[in-house]
Amino acid sequence: MNPTLLLDLGNTRLKWALLEGEHWRESGACRHVDIPQWIEAMRARLPASTRRFGVNVAHDRLALELERQLGSIHWLVAQAQSCGVTNGYDEPERLGADRWAALIAAHHLHRGAALVVCCGTATTVDWLDADGFFRGGLILPGLTTMRASLAHATARLPFATGDVRLPPTNTQDAIASGCLLAQVGAIEHYYRVMEGPACGAMALLSGGDADIIAGHLAIPARTVDNLVLRGLAVVAAASARPNPSHDAREHTP
Known part of the structure; x- marks a missing residue:
């Protein structure tokens, strides 16, 4: 069976996975600056028959370079x-x-309603009904982005490396606690507005800050590694079936 390469080209990193059928053979991540070296190493290992599926929210030039070096990619x-x-x-x-x-x-x-939370450069909080209907969602600065914005926009506040403490009694902890609680508050408030408790919804968190944020939520929650890549894997599997219903659309960035 032909291998499948999945690419999640995000704002700061490239996440990837290599599948044999539906088996995850390996996965990893690299910074944008390291993409040329990653391409060189990966290109030598991939057979010409490799299927390639990707998600791109970064600069189009990076996506175009991936296509130039690796071959045609079905961008979701x-x-x-x-x-x-x-x-x-x-x-x-x-x-x-x-x-x-x-x-x-x-x-x-997940069977049932879900609050789908991706915790990266931005945090997205999306409501999914049990029947698969996406009703809408939130976009807010991610945890690290919040901290960085305070450091860049103020003269005397640092990029905080403090701890979450309530009540915070120093500036480092005040920033760390405030930024985290802003994330937690948005997620929990949206959960209540969308009547999550009434329908027994679960929050599914993924991304670099997922574990930190999930640990402070007072709603049903669990973390899932590589949620975006897992979605791409579903799309890739659907496209391999006879007469696929256009689950993947080839798109040139």
Whole structure:
């Protein structure tokens, strides 16, 4: 069976996974600056028959370079419906491809309503009904982005490396605690607004800060590694079936 390469080209890193059938052979991540070296190492290992699927929310030049070096990539674009998920956005195609992939993964990983939270450079908080209908979601600065914005926009506040303490009694801890509670507050408030307790919804968190944020949530929650890549894997599997219903759309960034 032909291998499948999955690419999640985010704002700061490239996350990737190599599949044999539906088996995850290996996965990893690298910073944007290290992508040329990663391409060189990966290109030597991939057979020409490799299928390639990706999500891109970074600069198009990076996506174009990946295609130039690795070959044609099916870049996921949000659609009105795919892989059991219905897109409730006013303009479905304007939903971020990373959010769309995460929603697809959540629908296939969890039975029931879910709050799909991706914790990276930005934090996205998306509501998914049990039947796979995406009702809408939030975008806010990620945890590290919040800290950085205070350091860049003020004269006397540092990039905080403090701890979460309540009440905080120093500036470092005050910033760390405030930024984390802003994340937690947004997630929990949206959960209540969307009547999460009434329907027994679960929050599924993924991304670099998922463990930190999940540990402070007072709602049902669990972390899932590589939610975006898992969604891409579902799309790739669907596209390999006879007469696929256009679950993946080839898109040139």
